[in-house]
Amino acid sequence: MSRQIKRQIKKNGVGFLLMIVMASLGCTSISDLSHETYKKGFLKIDPLGKEETVVLEMTSENATNAYLPKAKEIFNILMQEAQPKVLPLAQLSPANVSFSLPQTKKILEESDFSVIRKSTTIRFLLQTHLQQIEVVEGATQVRIEARIWDIEQGDILWEGVGESRGHLFLFFPTAPASFEKAMEVASRGLIRRLPMRRK
Numbered sequence: 001m002s003r004q005i006k007r008q009i010k011k012n013g014v015g016f017l018l019m020i021v022m023a024s025l026g027c028t029s030i031s032d033l034s035h036e037t038y039k040k041g042f043l044k045i046d047p048l049g050k051e052e053t054v055v056l057e058m059t060s061e062n063a064t065n066a067y068l069p070k071a072k073e074i075f076n077i078l079m080q081e082a083q084p085k086v087l088p089l090a091q092l093s094p095a096n097v098s099f100s101l102p103q104t105k106k107i108l109e110e111s112d113f114s115v116i117r118k119s120t121t122i123r124f125l126l127q128t129h130l131q132q133i134e135v136v137e138g139a140t141q142v143r144i145e146a147r148i149w150d151i152e153q154g155d156i157l158w159e160g161v162g163e164s165r166g167h168l169f170l171f172f173p174t175a176p177a178s179f180e181k182a183m184e185v186a187s188r189g190l191i192r193r194l195p196m197r198r199k
Contacts, residue, residue: 029166029167029177030164030165030166030167030177030181030182030185031164031165031166031185032163032164032185032186032188032189033161033163033164033165033189034160034161034162034163034164034186034189034190034192034193035160035161035163035193036158036159036160036193037159037160037161038156038158038159038160039157039158039195040155040156040157040158052121052122052123052124053085053086053122053123053124053125053126053148054086054087054088054089054122054124054125054126055076055079055086055087055088055089055125055126055128056088056089056125056126056127056128057072057088057089058071058072058075058128058129058130058144059127059128059129059130060129060130060131061130061131061132063132063133063134064130064131064132064133067130067133067179067183068130070179070180070183071130071144071183074180074183074184074187075128075144075183075187076088078184078187078188078191079187079191082191082196083191083194083196086126089122089125122151123150123151123152124148124149124150124151124157125148125149125151126146126147126148126194127146127147127148127149128144128145128146128190129144129145129146130142130143130144131143131144131145133179133182133183135176136165138167138174138175138176139165139166139167139176139177140164140165140166140167140176140177140178140179140181140182141163141164141165141182142162142163142164142165142179142182142183142185142186143161143162143163143186144161144162144163144186144187144190145159145160145161146159146160146161146162146190146194147159147160148194148195157195158194158195160190160193160194161190162186162187162188162189162190162191162193163186163189164182164183164185164186164189165182166181166182166185168181
């Protein structure tokens, strides 16, 4: 440790030392901005706990396509931690998956999924969409949209957003947080807001 740093610690106390340690570790400050945007009436059922629910493959915007593989991996791992019984739906090809409402309705009604639905006990679908990844005012911002479909009724039960914004503190100046850290916070925020039984 240099004499100058020792003098600063002696002069300013332990707080200065703590600031140096935080800077060397690259501590992150990421805000969870996740929220629920729609719930059908008083949602009395527990879609992720009582009847079989599957997760459709996450979709993305053109601007976020490069991040999609890592985003799916992070979200699926965290989803499995929170709800081990809710599994990805592997039978539906990525080419068929879309987040647009008309396209989703078409998939539910006309594609091979209708056959899958009749041959399984699936009742609910969780749909996710990686909408935004960008650096805004020096902070990494990640936004995931989600909705839960009741496929028996062909209707949406719930919609929400997983969103995070954060910096990586490197003493001065600050730098944007990594995509992975921001994605983790956004995913956890979204999963916590899903209508399901709490453990």
